Amino acid sequence: MKHRLTLLQYMILVAVMLTASVGDTLLSRGMAQVGAVDVHHLGLLWRALFNPFVDAGIVLLIGFFASYMTALSWADLTFVMPATAFGYVVVALLSRFWLHEQLSVYRCAGIALIVCAVGFVANGPSRTERPPSHHELDIMDSGAGR
Amino acid sequence: MAVHVGSLRAWSCILVVAGMAIAGECLVAAAMRGLGDLDVIRAKSGMPGAIKAVLSSPLFLAGAACMALNFFAMLFTLSIVDLSLAAPATASLTYIGNAIAAQIFLRENVDQRRWLAAAFVCAGVFLLSK
Numbered sequence: 001m002k003h004r005l006t007l008l009q010y011m012i013l014v015a016v017m018l019t020a021s022v023g024d025t026l027l028s029r030g031m032a033q034v035g036a037v038d039v040h041h042l043g044l045l046w047r048a049l050f051n052p053f054v055d056a057g058i059v060l061l062i063g064f065f066a067s068y069m070t071a072l073s074w075a076d077l078t079f080v081m082p083a084t085a086f087g088y089v090v091v092a093l094l095s096r097f098w099l100h101e102q103l104s105v106y107r108c109a110g111i112a113l114i115v116c117a118v119g120f121v122a123n124g125p126s127r128t129e130r131p132p133s134h135h136e137l138d139i140m141d142s143g144a145g146r
Numbered sequence: 147m148a149v150h151v152g153s154l155r156a157w158s159c160i161l162v163v164a165g166m167a168i169a170g171e172c173l174v175a176a177a178m179r180g181l182g183d184l185d186v187i188r189a190k191s192g193m194p195g196a197i198k199a200v201l202s203s204p205l206f207l208a209g210a211a212c213m214a215l216n217f218f219a220m221l222f223t224l225s226i227v228d229l230s231l232a233a234p235a236t237a238s239l240t241y242i243g244n245a246i247a248a249q250i251f252l253r254e255n256v257d258q259r260r261w262l263a264a265a266f267v268c269a270g271v272f273l274l275s276k
Contacts, residue, residue: 008185069200070185072178077171077248078260081241085267088274110273117266120259128255 005126009074013083015067021090023060025098030054075126082117089114159223160232164239166216171240172247173209179252180205234275238268 005013030053031037037044048054071080089111095101181187181199188196200206223232245264248254 069174069178072175073181073184076254077175077252078245078254078256078264081244082263082267085241085271088271092274104276106273106276110270110276113266113270113273117263117270120263120266124257124259128257 005075009071009126012067012071013075013080016064016071016080016083017086017090019060019064019067020084021087021094023057023064024087025091025094026053026057026060029099030057076128079121079124079126082114082121085114086118156223156227156231159219159227160235160239163216163219163223163232163236164243166212166219167236167240168243168247170209170212170216171244172251173205173212175209175248175252177203177205177209230275234272237271241267241271 030051031048033053034044034048034051035041037048068080068084071083092103092107092111096103177200178184181203184196184200187199191199220232220236223236241264245256245261249256
């Protein structure tokens with residue numbers, strides 16, 4: 001059974017990839033501005049809510065959950081999983097070009113592997129159902145369970 | 147001996163975190179599969195109708211509870227295990243565990259290509275954490 005995706009569904013998968021990674025990066029940047037939170041300074045968590053980077057991060061993470069659930073309503077979990085993993089690649093690229101961190105050879109190799117994984121599943125069907133086993137077919141033929 | 151006990155405790159915590167994540171994601175996936183295409187539901191009953199349909203699914207609520215437990219288990223794990231071990235280990239175990247659980251419980255046809263993708267994601271996450 002082949003399930004081809006529409007343009008809107010591809011856009012939802014792109015949203016799954018981008019919202020989680022950009023949201024995490026925004027939260028990281030916002031919390032770096034707010035400062036370290038510990039048991040004695042829990043009030044900082046309240047202050048964090050007024051940081052624009054933290055607010056934008058929260059909005060994007062809500063968007064991630066909404067788009068992730070939408071994707072799961074028409075695609076297999078094993079199809080959506082590599083798309084969520086692609087978020088690690090986006091985080092690595094954001095940390096390199098936005099936060100100016102160094103990308104090691106290991107990380108470049110990791111990015112290449114995840115890109116390959118996304119490529120493996122992207123061309124396949126988005127939803128599959130395993131054919132029933134011989135035993136299950138026998139039960140259906142005999143009429144049991146009707 | 148202390149090292150072995152510490153390492154056993156650390157890996158037990160990592161396994162619990164991964165187990166909670168797998169249970170949460172499979173339950174949410176099963177809930178969404180049962181509801182059908184959310185875009186269609188939203189077109190028919192609007193955004194409030196879609197939200198109501200999701201929130202009234204017991205499988206979704208069980209999945210969300212598992213994800214919440216996963217969050218707190220991860221916080222506990224991070225208090226005894228380094229992030230550099232906990233993050234890639236839980237992520238890798240979750241990807242492989244999800245593929246196995248999807249085949250068994252969600253009856254997905256996890257073919258060779260998807261197994262390869264899960265293995266590549268595990269290796270990729272491990273390398274990214276270096």
